[in-house]
Amino acid sequence: MNYVKKIGNDNEQIKKILLWTVKETGNVEIFQKIGFNIISEEKSEIYEIDKYEFATEVLFECRLR
Numbered sequence: 187m188n189y190v191k192k193i194g195n196d197n198e199q200i201k202k203i204l205l206w207t208v209k210e211t212g213n214v215e216i217f218q219k220i221g222f223n224i225i226s227e228e229k230s231e232i233y234e235i236d237k238y239e240f241a242t243e244v245l246f247e248c249r250l251r
Contacts (some may be wrong), residue, residue: 205246224244
């Protein structure tokens with residue numbers, strides 16, 4: 187995350203970073219711990235996961251300014 191914030195500090199035009207993941211991969215908590223906030227969650231129309239009824243797409247943002 188320090189590298190990401192450095193990119194933002196080096197370029198004042200970058201106000202935020204968006205990140206997307208599939209909830210069932212287990213990465214949601216990791217991204218929250220490093221400063222990303224959930225913007226939206228929705229049932230995926232394009233991804234399937236065998237262990238679950240459906241996949242959930244999660245969109246995050248991290249504001250730099």
